[in-house]
Amino acid sequence: MYSIGIDIGGMSIKAGLVKDGKIVSSNRKVTAPTSGQSLENLIVQINALLSENSLTEKDIAGIGIGCPGLISSEEGVVDHNSNMKWENFHLVDLLKQSFNVKIKLSNDANVAALGETVYGSAAQYKNAIMLTLGTGVGGGIIIDGKLYEGGFSKGAELGHMVIVKDGEKCGCGRRGCLEAYASATGLIRMTKTAMKNAPDSAMWNYVDGDINKVGGKTAFECAKAGDKAAEKVISEYVAYLAEGIMNLANIFRPEVFIIGGGVSAQGKYLTDRLKGYCEKFNYGYTNAPKFDIVTATLGNDAGIIGAAALVV
Amino acid sequence: MYSIGIDIGGMSIKAGLVKDGKIVSSNRKVTAPTSGQSLENLIVQINALLSENSLTEKDIAGIGIGCPGLISSEEGVVDHNSNMKWENFHLVDLLKQSFNVKIKLSNDANVAALGETVYGSAAQYKNAIMLTLGTGVGGGIIIDGKLYEGGFSKGAELGHMVIVKDGEKCGCGRRGCLEAYASATGLIRMTKTAMKNAPDSAMWNYVDGDINKVGGKTAFECAKAGDKAAEKVISEYVAYLAEGIMNLANIFRPEVFIIGGGVSAQGKYLTDRLKGYCEKFNYGYTNAPKFDIVTATLGNDAGIIGAAALVV
Numbered sequence: 070m071y072s073i074g075i076d077i078g079g080m081s082i083k084a085g086l087v088k089d090g091k092i093v094s095s096n097r098k099v100t101a102p103t104s105g106q107s108l109e110n111l112i113v114q115i116n117a118l119l120s121e122n123s124l125t126e127k128d129i130a131g132i133g134i135g136c137p138g139l140i141s142s143e144e145g146v147v148d149h150n151s152n153m154k155w156e157n158f159h160l161v162d163l164l165k166q167s168f169n170v171k172i173k174l175s176n177d178a179n180v181a182a183l184g185e186t187v188y189g190s191a192a193q194y195k196n197a198i199m200l201t202l203g204t205g206v207g208g209g210i211i212i213d214g215k216l217y218e219g220g221f222s223k224g225a226e227l228g229h230m231v232i233v234k235d236g237e238k239c240g241c242g243r244r245g246c247l248e249a250y251a252s253a254t255g256l257i258r259m260t261k262t263a264m265k266n267a268p269d270s271a272m273w274n275y276v277d278g279d280i281n282k283v284g285g286k287t288a289f290e291c292a293k294a295g296d297k298a299a300e301k302v303i304s305e306y307v308a309y310l311a312e313g314i315m316n317l318a319n320i321f322r323p324e325v326f327i328i329g330g331g332v333s334a335q336g337k338y339l340t341d342r343l344k345g346y347c348e349k350f351n352y353g354y355t356n357a358p359k360f361d362i363v364t365a366t367l368g369n370d371a372g373i374i375g376a377a378a379l380v381v
Numbered sequence: 382m383y384s385i386g387i388d389i390g391g392m393s394i395k396a397g398l399v400k401d402g403k404i405v406s407s408n409r410k411v412t413a414p415t416s417g418q419s420l421e422n423l424i425v426q427i428n429a430l431l432s433e434n435s436l437t438e439k440d441i442a443g444i445g446i447g448c449p450g451l452i453s454s455e456e457g458v459v460d461h462n463s464n465m466k467w468e469n470f471h472l473v474d475l476l477k478q479s480f481n482v483k484i485k486l487s488n489d490a491n492v493a494a495l496g497e498t499v500y501g502s503a504a505q506y507k508n509a510i511m512l513t514l515g516t517g518v519g520g521g522i523i524i525d526g527k528l529y530e531g532g533f534s535k536g537a538e539l540g541h542m543v544i545v546k547d548g549e550k551c552g553c554g555r556r557g558c559l560e561a562y563a564s565a566t567g568l569i570r571m572t573k574t575a576m577k578n579a580p581d582s583a584m585w586n587y588v589d590g591d592i593n594k595v596g597g598k599t600a601f602e603c604a605k606a607g608d609k610a611a612e613k614v615i616s617e618y619v620a621y622l623a624e625g626i627m628n629l630a631n632i633f634r635p636e637v638f639i640i641g642g643g644v645s646a647q648g649k650y651l652t653d654r655l656k657g658y659c660e661k662f663n664y665g666y667t668n669a670p671k672f673d674i675v676t677a678t679l680g681n682d683a684g685i686i687g688a689a690a691l692v693v
Contacts, residue, residue, distance in 0.1 A: 196532045208632075212529075220508045220634035221670040230628040233546045234621065242662050243627065309546065315555070316542040320520075320632070322532035350554050358533040 071124060072380050073115060075134040076372025079152045084114040085373035086122055090188030092370055094122050100153065112167050131171030131380030134160065135180030135372050142175045142222040173379040175216065177372060179225060182209020183216050184375025185327045190366040194324040198317050199365070200227060203330035205240070206248040210321065228252070232312050250309035253285040253331050259302050260288040267298035285331050293338065311346035314362070322358055329365035336364050384442040384692050385427060388684025389449065391464045396426040397685035398434055402500030404682055406434050412465065424479050443483030443692030446472065447492030447684050454487045454534040485691040487528065489684060491537060494521020495528050496687025497639045502678040506636040510629050511677070512539060515642035517552070518560040522633065540564070544624050562621035565597040565643050571614050572600040579610035597643050605650065623658035626674070634670050641677035648676050
């Protein structure tokens, strides 16, 4: 059966018709930053998907929605989303006025984890933790094949786990959160610091001498090419991320960790180094039930496919 | 209905007949360290409870067992317990040869959390995290009123979450775990270090000038009496423990944290200071769903009552 997945992003809303974990049809609308709480566009997008594929409500299992911000998933309410200017926005109830189908809402990071576990890189596992490494660090937890969102559906904020007490300032107000180190933002900060201390590093060539061009790939690519300063950055970055992974392993003992977001483009190079670090610590790895570390495979489709998985 | 709770400790096995969360009858046998895998004593203890109270198997809901070490709870197997010298010990199956009732096994820290949530300090809550602060830091997680043990029933090792990367060495092989700071052992280490740096601290009087007499109360009692060096120790101790609590709050968003173990004797003095620290951080506390912090109330009975709760 078909289902519809909605991926509400910072700049656009993507809607997709999904069957067996594959997007068979999709559309995208850029959101006007002043549009406020209107659902008009979204309703047009969903109706377009149905009509263009000669389907009616009866042909779909439901509509799943992934949305950044604070979500009350059981109530179907977006408590707060700054991009859409939604505050205490009863998204599910409002959408039900137009579509008489099952409609589910969850946080975007949760939805990505669900998509990867049902249809993506972790499809053979029932217990998984996803860390999405981008501007921040998003978290998703799958227990026995089901999304675990924490109490009040406000948990799974895995990026906001302090691993360096009194460390780098985090956007959440605390210091030393995993997010401050393992995000692409953290990686870029560490790369820039290393470059300032190593004027002869190959990283300077990589960015044409312009430190503002440093990105999440800079240190990775230069480390692969043998640059010592870059290698040190990656070694430290892997250590921070691996400590976060082992913390979560000791709490959840998942079968797999899924790495998503921009940094996950490093694939096996990253996961092999993470596994190498974890293997050094027998309590959390060698003597405990093993876990795999993989990178996400759904890529840009994760939002739509994961959202659709909410209603399958 | 009655149930039987078994608390397997390092030095003894305690067995209790429990009704409505209260121990109505109990016995205790010291374990010979060389006794190996025998269950003889335990069977005698259970039979004594039944006969002394004129009960038969039919009168009890079952037998619950809390045991330290590595447990496979679904299989009813003690993978490893060094005190009892049990390795891959099929405790539940063996006990079922003598008692034809429901028998459940779990880790001692998990069982304590269940007891506190069903019958103790957190009886009004469905989502709770317990931290038992003693020689180490034990963890227990209750989600929707049920024990969550993590995958392979090997999770909930909340003490082995690194909060200070490259910090104090932990028994688990990593550095900077919550256990290395928030356990009584960690508190005593910090107290001794502070005393060495403050020869005029009142803490020296408290221990009659003998640093070997430092215990988990030393810094707490002297801080209450106004000693500056002691106050600094407690302030740091509270900070470490509170960072661990906020990490877990961001993951689980429980309604309550339960503090157990020796340190919990500090009661409201400790929980008020913990709340004060958490309130400073709006992401994890003020703007997020509130959580309470309480101390355990079942005390030495937690093991028996919690174990009995496994079969209720």
